[in-house]
Amino acid sequence: MNCDRKGIIRAVLNRAESADEELKPFTTDCFGGDVFHFTRMKERLPKPIYKKLMDTVAEGQPLDASIADAVAHAMKEWALERGATHFTHWFQPLTGATAEKHDSFLEPVGNGQAIMSFSGKNLIVSEPDASSFPSGGIRSTFEARGYTAWDPTSPAFIKRGRNGATLCIPTAFCAYAGEALDKKTPLLRSMQALNRSVKRLMKCFGYDGSANAKIALGAEQEYFLIDEQFYYARPDLVQTGRTLFGAPPPKHQQLEDHYFGAIQNRILAFMTDVDSTLWRLGIPAKTRHNEVAPAQFELAPVFEELNLAVDHNMIIMEVLKQTAEKHGLVCLLHEKPFAGINGSGKHNNWSPIYGDINLLNPGSDPDQNAIFLTTLCSIIMAVDKHSDLLRSATASAGNDHRLGANEAPPAILSIFIGEQLADIIDQIEKGSLKSSKHAGSMRIGVDTLPALPRDTTDRNRTSPFAFTNNKFEFRAPGSSQSCAGCNIILNTIVAEAMDDIAALLEKVPKANFHSGLQAILQKVIKSHKRIIFNGDNYSEAWKKEAAKRGLPNLRTTPEAMAALIKPENIALFKKYGVFSEVEVRSRHEIFLEEYQRKIRIEGELSLNMARTIILPIGSKQLSELVKTIAVMSGCEIKAGLASQKAAAETIGKLLDGIELECRSLEKALAAKDASAKIVESMANLRKLVDTLEKRVDDDLWTLPKYREMLFIN
Ligand code: ADP
Ligand code: MG
Numbered sequence: 282m283n284c285d286r287k288g289i290i291r292a293v294l295n296r297a298e299s300a301d302e303e304l305k306p307f308t309t310d311c312f313g314g315d316v317f318h319f320t321r322m323k324e325r326l327p328k329p330i331y332k333k334l335m336d337t338v339a340e341g342q343p344l345d346a347s348i349a350d351a352v353a354h355a356m357k358e359w360a361l362e363r364g365a366t367h368f369t370h371w372f373q374p375l376t377g378a379t380a381e382k383h384d385s386f387l388e389p390v391g392n393g394q395a396i397m398s399f400s401g402k403n404l405i406v407s408e409p410d411a412s413s414f415p416s417g418g419i420r421s422t423f424e425a426r427g428y429t430a431w432d433p434t435s436p437a438f439i440k441r442g443r444n445g446a447t448l449c450i451p452t453a454f455c456a457y458a459g460e461a462l463d464k465k466t467p468l469l470r471s472m473q474a475l476n477r478s479v480k481r482l483m484k485c486f487g488y489d490g491s492a493n494a495k496i497a498l499g500a501e502q503e504y505f506l507i508d509e510q511f512y513y514a515r516p517d518l519v520q521t522g523r524t525l526f527g528a529p530p531p532k533h534q535q536l537e538d539h540y541f542g543a544i545q546n547r548i549l550a551f552m553t554d555v556d557s558t559l560w561r562l563g564i565p566a567k568t569r570h571n572e573v574a575p576a577q578f579e580l581a582p583v584f585e586e587l588n589l590a591v592d593h594n595m596i597i598m599e600v601l602k603q604t605a606e607k608h609g610l611v612c613l614l615h616e617k618p619f620a621g622i623n624g625s626g627k628h629n630n631w632s633p634i635y636g637d638i639n640l641l642n643p644g645s646d647p648d649q650n651a652i653f654l655t656t657l658c659s660i661i662m663a664v665d666k667h668s669d670l671l672r673s674a675t676a677s678a679g680n681d682h683r684l685g686a687n688e689a690p691p692a693i694l695s696i697f698i699g700e701q702l703a704d705i706i707d708q709i710e711k712g713s714l715k716s717s718k719h720a721g722s723m724r725i726g727v728d729t730l731p732a733l734p735r736d737t738t739d740r741n742r743t744s745p746f747a748f749t750n751n752k753f754e755f756r757a758p759g760s761s762q763s764c765a766g767c768n769i770i771l772n773t774i775v776a777e778a779m780d781d782i783a784a785l786l787e788k789v790p791k792a793n794f795h796s797g798l799q800a801i802l803q804k805v806i807k808s809h810k811r812i813i814f815n816g817d818n819y820s821e822a823w824k825k826e827a828a829k830r831g832l833p834n835l836r837t838t839p840e841a842m843a844a845l846i847k848p849e850n851i852a853l854f855k856k857y858g859v860f861s862e863v864e865v866r867s868r869h870e871i872f873l874e875e876y877q878r879k880i881r882i883e884g885e886l887s888l889n890m891a892r893t894i895i896l897p898i899g900s901k902q903l904s905e906l907v908k909t910i911a912v913m914s915g916c917e918i919k920a921g922l923a924s925q926k927a928a929a930e931t932i933g934k935l936l937d938g939i940e941l942e943c944r945s946l947e948k949a950l951a952a953k954d955a956s957a958k959i960v961e962s963m964a965n966l967r968k969l970v971d972t973l974e975k976r977v978d979d980d981l982w983t984l985p986k987y988r989e990m991l992f993i994n
Contacts, residue, residue, distance in 0.1 A: 286514070286983055293508045293993055296609060313563035315363065315439040317356050317448075325355040338434050339493070349401025356437055357386060357399035360448040363439050368399060370407040370429040371449040373464040373763060374414040375871050379595050380454075382409050383447055404450065405431050414454075415875070416462055417867025427462050429454050432469070435592045438562050451592055460864055464765035465588070467859050471772035472496060472587060474857040475633065478779040482659075483635050485786040486652055492636035497752070498768065499584030500594045503625035503760050504601055505577050505613040506548060508994045511985040512611040516894075517886060521879070522615035522761075523679070525887045525963065526895070528971040529621030530988035534574050542571045547994055548578065551608045555580070558600050564593045574623040575991040584630060584752075587772075591764045594627070598761070610994070616759040617682035619987060620967070624683035625760035626690075629767055632752040633775070642751040643702075651798060654709070658805045659782055660753060661696060661706075663774035664746060665812035667853075668694035669833050669844035670774060671746075672757070674767040676841035676872070678879040680759035684836075690745030690756045692841070693827045693834045695814035697744030703815055709799065710806040743818035773859050838876045839956065845869045877956050884959040887966055888946050891939055894983065895970050899936045902977045903929060928976070935973045942966040 319338075323331050330348045337344050360368065369381040386397040407429045414427070429452035437450045454463035461467050479494035512518050517525040544552065552569045559566040565583040572579050580601070582593060598614055605612035617624035632641045633656065638649065640656040664671060672694055675684065683689040698706065741747055745757045758767045782801060789797030811830040816823060827834060835841040844850060846869045854860035860868070906929040913922045942965050949958035974982060 286985055286989075287980070289510050289514055289985060290989055290993060293510050296508070296510075307557050307560060311557075312560050315441070315561045316563035317359055317437040318563060319436070321359065322352070322355065325359060326351060334433065344405065344431070344433060346401065346405065349405050351401075353399050353401045353404040356404065356448070357397065360399075360437075360439060360446075361386070361397055363446060365439055365446040365448045367445070368403070368448040368450060370409065370431075370452040372409075372429050372452045372454040373595060373765065374454055374462060375417075375464065375868065376415060377761065377763065377875075379599065380409070380414070381447075381449065382407075407452070409454075414462060415871040416456065417870040417874075427454055427456050432465060432588070434469075434586075435589050436563070438596075441558075460861065460867075464763050464769075465591075467769045467864070468588060468591060468765045468772075470859045471769045471776070471857070474776040474859060475772040475779075478776040478783065479633055479635050479640070481783040482655065482779045482786070483652075485783055486648070486655075488635070495634045496587040496768070496772065497584045497630075497632045497634055497639075498587045498590035498764060499581065499630040499752075500590060500764050501579055501581040501628040501630070502594065502597055502601070503572055503577060503579045503627065505574070505615075505618050505625065506551065506605060506610045506994070507576055507613065507990045509606070509609050509611045511990040511993075514983075514985050515990075516890060518611075518613070518618070520886050521883050522613060523618045523682075523883075524620065524987075524990075525883060525890060526967055526970045526974070526984070527620065527987050528974045529619075530986070530991070533622045533987070533991070537573070539571050539575050539577070540573045544569070544571060545994070547608070547610075551604060551610060552578070552580075554607065555600055555604045558604060559597060562593075562596060562600075564596060566597070572623070572625075574619070576994075577623060577625065581628075584632075587631075587768060591768065594764050614761040616677070616679035616761060619991065620682075622991075624689055626683065626756055627758045627760050627762060627764065629755040629758050629764055629771075630749070630752045631755060631768065631771060639751050641748075641753065651795065654705075654802060655782060655798065656779075657698070657702070657706075657748070658802045659775055659778040661812060662781070662805050662809045663771075663778035664694060664696055665809035666778070667770070667774040667850070668812065669835060669841070669847075670770050670850055671755070671767065672833070672835050673841045673844040674770045675757040675759060675762070676835075676838040676876075677759055677762060678838060678876050678883075679761060680757075681836075681838055683759060684757055690743065691818050691824070691834075692836050693818075693824065693832050694745050694757070694812070695818065695827065695832065696753075696812050697741045697747040697815055697818075698813060699741070699748060700815060702748065703813065706806055706810070706813065709802050710810065712799070712803055741815065741818075744814070745818065769859060773853065773857050776857055777853060837957070837960075839873060842869055842873050842876075845872075877954070880956045880959050881950065884946060884950050884963055887963045888943055888950065891943050891946075891966055891970065895973065896936060896939060896943075898977060898981050898983065899932060899939070899973055901981055903932045903936060905978075906932065931976060932973070935969055935976070938969045939966065939973070942969060 322334065326334065330351045333345050333348050334352060336342050367383040367385045369383045371379060371381050374380050386399050387395050388398040389395045408426055409429060432451045432453055435451035437448055440447050440449050453466040453469065455466060456462055475496060476494040480490040484490045515524060517523065556566045556569070565585070566580060567583045568581045570579055571577070580597065582597070584590065585593065601612045601614070614625070616626070632639050634640065638652065640652055643650060643653045672692060684692040745755065747754045747756065755767055755771065758764065782805065785801045786798060811832065814823065824834065845865055851862050851865050854865055855862065906925055910922065910925050910929060913925065942962060946959065946962040946966060949955045949962050952958065974986070
C-alpha cells in the first residue's frame with residue numbers, strides 16, 4: 282500500500298480522466314430492456330399461460346406449477362437473446378446484502394455436445410447450500426437446508442458484468458419447515474396483512490372490498506463517493522465502511538455550499554452511468570443531486586409497488602457500488618462514514634392505495650377525506666402504540682451514529698403532520714369542527730368532516746416520521762439498510778390499527794356513520810396525540826418534552842432491539858401472520874449478534890490502527906522534537922526551545938493517553954458482551970487521536986485526511 286499520503290493526492294489529481302466509454306444515447310425503449318417484465322411475458326407466452334401467471338401476480342394466488350415450464354422456457358429464450366449464460370435465484374438473506382449462486386444454462390447431452398436448458402423446476406425452487414447464512418438457530422431446531430422460491434410479483438432481470446450476463450430471479454428464502462430466513466418473505470406477509478385490514482376498513486366506507494390494496498414506496502438513497510486511492514489507504518474504510526479516526530476539517534458543510542450545488546464532471550459521469558444502468562433494469566431513477574455534506578449525494582426513483590421498490594433499492598445500492606468502481610471511485614453506503622458531518626439515511630416514502638385511491642390523499646371530496654382522516658388516525662395510533670418497534674427496525678451499529686446526532690432524526694419517534702392538519706386533528710379532538718385558522722381552505726363537509734388543504738406546504742426536515750402531501754416519509758432508516766425491515770413493521774402496525782378502527786366502525790349504525798366515525802377518531806386522537814410533534818426534533822427541549830410524554834428514547838441498538846421480543850409484540854406478529862415466535866426470536870438473535878460482531882471488528886481495528894499506525898507516527902514526531910531539544914540545549918540559541926519543549930510535552934501526553942486508552946479497549950475486547958464498553962473506549966481513543974492529528978507534522982501523517990478525502994477527486 283502507498284503510505285505516501287502526498288503521493289496519493291498527486292495520483293488522484295493526475296488520474297487520467299477515466300476513459301469513459303461513450304454512453305449510447307438512451308431512448309425510452311431501452312427502459313426495462315434487461316427486465317422480463319409483464320409486457321414482455323405477454324408477448325412471449327401463450328395466452329392461457331400468461332393469464333394464469335397474471336392471476337398469481339394480481340390475486341396473490343399460489344403459482345400454478347403446470348405453467349412453470351412454459352414460463353421458464355420463454356424466460357430462458359429471452360435471457361439467451363440478451364446474452365445471458367447463467368441464471369441465479371436472487372434473494373435477501375439476513376446478512377444485509379443480496380445473495381446469488383450462479384448456475385449455467387449449459388447442459389451436456391453426450392457426444393461432446395451441450396444444450397442450453399432451464400426448466401420450470403429451476404425457475405420455481407432452488408436449494409442453495411444455506412448453511413452459512415444466519416438463521417438464528419432456526420435451522421438447527423428444524424431442517425438443515427433452506428430453499429429459495431420464485432416471487433413472480435418481482436420480474437426477473439439481467440445483471441451484466443464486464444463480459445457476461447446473468448439472469449436473476451427474485452426469490453424468497455425459507456427453511457424447509459417454512460420459517461422465513463430472509464427479508465422478502467415477511468415483507469410479503471405484512472403486505473397481505475395490511476391488504477386484509479385496508480379491505481375491511483374500506484368496506485366500512487361502503488366499498489365492496491374487491492380491489493386489492495397496494496402499498497407504494499419511494500426510497501430516497503443517500504451515499505458518499507470518494508476516490509478509491511484514498512479509500513484503499515484507509516484500513517478503517519476498507520474494513521468497517523467508516524473512518525474510525527479523522528479530525529473534521531475547518532471547512533466542511535457549514536457554508537452549505539454543497540447541497541444542490543452544480544454537480545462536478547466526474548460525479549456527473551458516474552451518475553449518468555448509474556441512471557442508464559438502472560433504467561435498463563427498469564428502475565425509474567428520477568432525481569440526483571448533491572447532498573448536505575461534502576462528497577455526499579442522493580438518488581431517488583419514482584415510487585413503485587412496495588415489494589418491487591424494495592428489490593429495486595437493493596439493486597440500486599449494488600449498482601452504485603459497482604459503477605463507482607468502474608469510475609475509480611468508492612461508494613460508501615455506511616450511515617456515518619465521517620464524523621462531524623452529516624450521515625446518510627434512506628427516506629422511506631410510504632402510502633397505502635386501495636384500487637386507485639391513495640388513502641393518504643387529502644382533498645376536497647368529503648367522502649375521500651373521511652377515509653384520509655381515518656387512515657391518518659390509524660397511523661397516529663399505530664406509531665404511538667409501536668414506536669419502539671419502528672425504532673427497532675432502524676437499529677444497527679452504523680445507524681446508532683446517526684439517530685440522535687444533530688442532523689438526523691432523533692431516536693425518539695414522533696409524527697409531523699404540519700400546522701394545518703394539526704389544527705384539524707385538534708378540532709376533531711375537541712369535537713367542535715367549526716372553522717379553522719385557515720378558513721380559506723376549510724369547508725365543513727358531509728356530517729362535520731372538513732375539506733382538507735391539498736398541499737400542506739410546510740416542511741419539517743427534523744421529524745423522523747413526516748406527513749408530506751400524500752404519503753408518510755420515514756427518515757430514520759439507515760442508508761445501508763434494506764427497506765424491508767421498516768416496511769414489515771409499518772405494514773403490520775398499521776394493519777392492526779386499521780383493524781381496530783374497522784372493528785369499532787362495523788358496530789356503528791349506517792345512519793350515524795359520520796358522527797360515529799367522528800367519535801371513534803376523537804377517541805383515537807385523545808389517546809395517541811402525544812406522538813404528534815410539529816416542532817424542532819433536534820432541540821434539547823424536545824428530548825425533555827418527549828420524556829414527559831412518555832415516548833421511548835432508545836439510543837442504542839441493543840436497547841432498540843429488545844422491543845422485538847416483548848411478549849405483546851410477538852403476539853402482534855403472530856396475529857397478523859408476519860412472524861412466528863421462532864422467527865422473531867431468531868431475528869432478534871441474528872441482528873444483535875451482527876451488531877456485536879461489527880462493534881468488535883471496529884474495536885479491534887481501532888486498537889490495531891492506534892498501535893501500528895497512530896502511535897508510531899506520534900513517536901516519530903516526539904523523537905524529532907526531542908532531538909531538536911537535545912541539540913538546542915547544547916547550543917547558544919535558546920529562542921524556540923520553550924515552544925519545542927511545550928510541543929514535545931503535548932505530543933508525549935497524547936501518546937501516553939492513547940496508550941492508556943488502548944489498554945482499556947484491549948480489556949473491553951477481551952470481555953464478553955462488552956459492546957457498550959468497546960463503543961465508549963473507541964470514542965475516547967478517537968478524541969485523543971484526532972487531537973494528535975492536529976498537532977503532528979503534516980508530512981508524517983500517513984492516513985488520508987478528511988479535507989482530502991471529502992474535497993479532492
Ligand atoms: P422530497 O422528499 O425530496 O421532497 P418528493 O416528495 O418529490 O421528494 O418524493 C420523494 C420520494 O417519494 C420519491 O421517490 C417519490 O416518487 C416518492 N413518492 C411520491 N408520492 C408518493 C406516494 N404517494 N407514495 C409513496 N411514495 C411517493
Ligand atoms: Mg425526502
